[in-house]
Amino acid sequence: MRIRFQSEGGIAAFPGLNKPIEVHTEQLSADQRAELEGLVNGADVFNQPEVVGSAAPGAADYRVYTVSVQDGARQHTLRVIEPAADPNLRRLIERLRTLARSQRGT
Amino acid sequence: MKSMPHRPLYCILPPHILRSIAANGTQAQRSAAVRSLSVDHTIRLSRATHQLLQAGVRRATVAAAPVGKRRTIYTASNEEALPGAVTRLEGAPATGDLAADEAYDGLGSTFDFYWDVFDRNSIDDEGLPLDATVHYGSAYDNAFWNGQQMVFGDGDQDVFNRFTISLDVIGHELTHGVTGDEVNLVYTGESGALNESVSDVFGSLVKQYALKQTATDADWLIGAGLFTDKVQGVALRSMKAPGTAYDDPLLGKDPQPANMSGYVHTTEDNGGVHINSGIPNHAFFIVASQFGSYAWEKAGRIWYETLRDPRLRPTASFRQFAGRTVRQASQLFGPAEAQAVLQAWREVGVKVS
Numbered sequence: 001m002r003i004r005f006q007s008e009g010g011i012a013a014f015p016g017l018n019k020p021i022e023v024h025t026e027q028l029s030a031d032q033r034a035e036l037e038g039l040v041n042g043a044d045v046f047n048q049p050e051v052v053g054s055a056a057p058g059a060a061d062y063r064v065y066t067v068s069v070q071d072g073a074r075q076h077t078l079r080v081i082e083p084a085a086d087p088n089l090r091r092l093i094e095r096l097r098t099l100a101r102s103q104r105g106t
Numbered sequence: 107m108k109s110m111p112h113r114p115l116y117c118i119l120p121p122h123i124l125r126s127i128a129a130n131g132t133q134a135q136r137s138a139a140v141r142s143l144s145v146d147h148t149i150r151l152s153r154a155t156h157q158l159l160q161a162g163v164r165r166a167t168v169a170a171a172p173v174g175k176r177r178t179i180y181t182a183s184n185e186e187a188l189p190g191a192v193t194r195l196e197g198a199p200a201t202g203d204l205a206a207d208e209a210y211d212g213l214g215s216t217f218d219f220y221w222d223v224f225d226r227n228s229i230d231d232e233g234l235p236l237d238a239t240v241h242y243g244s245a246y247d248n249a250f251w252n253g254q255q256m257v258f259g260d261g262d263q264d265v266f267n268r269f270t271i272s273l274d275v276i277g278h279e280l281t282h283g284v285t286g287d288e289v290n291l292v293y294t295g296e297s298g299a300l301n302e303s304v305s306d307v308f309g310s311l312v313k314q315y316a317l318k319q320t321a322t323d324a325d326w327l328i329g330a331g332l333f334t335d336k337v338q339g340v341a342l343r344s345m346k347a348p349g350t351a352y353d354d355p356l357l358g359k360d361p362q363p364a365n366m367s368g369y370v371h372t373t374e375d376n377g378g379v380h381i382n383s384g385i386p387n388h389a390f391f392i393v394a395s396q397f398g399s400y401a402w403e404k405a406g407r408i409w410y411e412t413l414r415d416p417r418l419r420p421t422a423s424f425r426q427f428a429g430r431t432v433r434q435a436s437q438l439f440g441p442a443e444a445q446a447v448l449q450a451w452r453e454v455g456v457k458v459s
Contacts, residue, residue, distance in 0.1 A: 008247045010134045011275065012329070012342040013380040015358030017247075056253030058286025060293060060301060063248060063280065079385055083252065094244055101245070104356060105172060 348384030366455030
């Protein structure tokens with residue numbers, strides 16, 4: 001499974017933090033792979049709409065996350081406007097944020 | 107009520123002055139003020155007008171809504187559900203939770219600024235309770251306004267400290283609520299960058315007012331203290347010198363332009379609302395520096411009345427916004443001030459027609 005993740009928006013625009021990351025779950029340890037694929041399946045990514053959530057009137061500084069998942073022949077990209085209502089989707093985003101941080105070395 | 111279209115404003119004096127005249131003036135002055143108030147566009151002034159028409163009105167009874175801070179601080183306990191559990195109510199003693207107490211105090215300072223300087227009773231000028239959630243998410247590097255309340259993350263503690271650490275960030279978020287109440291500047295492109303800039307302007311003024319700093323003394327930074335020592339940078343943004351707040355191997359370089367010649371066209375970040383806000387931010391800095399003394403007295407007043415100007419549209423461009431600030435400067439203070447505002451916009455490359 002390939003996962004691409006990008007974050008934009010927030011209280012400031014940081015060019016270094018807005019770069020997308022890509023994860024190939026096959027390259028992770030067995031535990032990490034099971035955890036991440038479990039989160040993707042738990043969030044039912046392939047059945048989510050292309051845009052999840054909407055910014056409330058007047059809302060500002062919220063983040064927008066773009067998640068693309070490719071698993072065999074299946075491929076889906078969704079944009080999630082925070083705060084996401086779905087706790088399963090929130091858990092996936094949180095894990096991807098942590099992965100992005102570790103890929104950047106922070 | 108918030109969806110009511112703005113009607114043209116027929117009076118020159120700002121509503122808070124009219125209210126004062128109506129409360130304290132002679133009978134003739136009162137009648138004139140009440141007439142002016144009656145054509146204002148907001149429900150709060152309709153309420154105030156109604157009260158003024160009743161006999162024996164006193165200043166204390168002018169405000170239609172209860173005046174005073176009504177803060178509630180919640181904790182999300184590092185989850186992402188809002189608002190979370192109440193951790194501190196208005197009047198309660200400090201909790202010992204640094205983020206909760208900083209949010210409580212910061213909301214208080216922001217409320218005091220708007221009340222003392224602009225006679226504004228909270229976000230909606232009708233005493234709206236102030237709600238904030240701290241400890242949002244896990245190592246969450248952000249703060250936002252969700253349309254109803256403020257939300258603060260703890261930061262990852264590696265690059266970012268907790269987001270309640272900077273008073274101007276708290277003022278920035280609350281001001282998004284004020285903007286949403288007055289003229290909901292569409293959060294994309296130039297109007298979105300203006301929305302962001304207005305939050306930076308008043309966020310910075312909240313801090314300057316709390317510290318009683320003049321325009322010369324102020325640091326004009328947004329989010330000073332937010333970075334850990336690991337970061338090569340001083341803040342999220344600099345209104346004094348946009349583009350210089352940080353230059354760091356991890357974060358990249360501060361992308362803010364100070365002039366229209368550097369306007370960034372992008373689809374990300376709602377069309378670069380946090381990037382191009384550097385241009386109007388710098389215009390405000392120039393105006394405030396020209397006037398000297400306390401920036402909230404003249405420059406802040408001009409920007410505040412511009413935000414309340416019924417002729418300012420939600421889709422305003424930099425140029426349209428600039429035009430209204432010049433007009434407000436002229437009406438509030440006079441030709442010299444209007445010329446200074448005009449010149450500041452010229453310096454940042456915004457030509458006012």
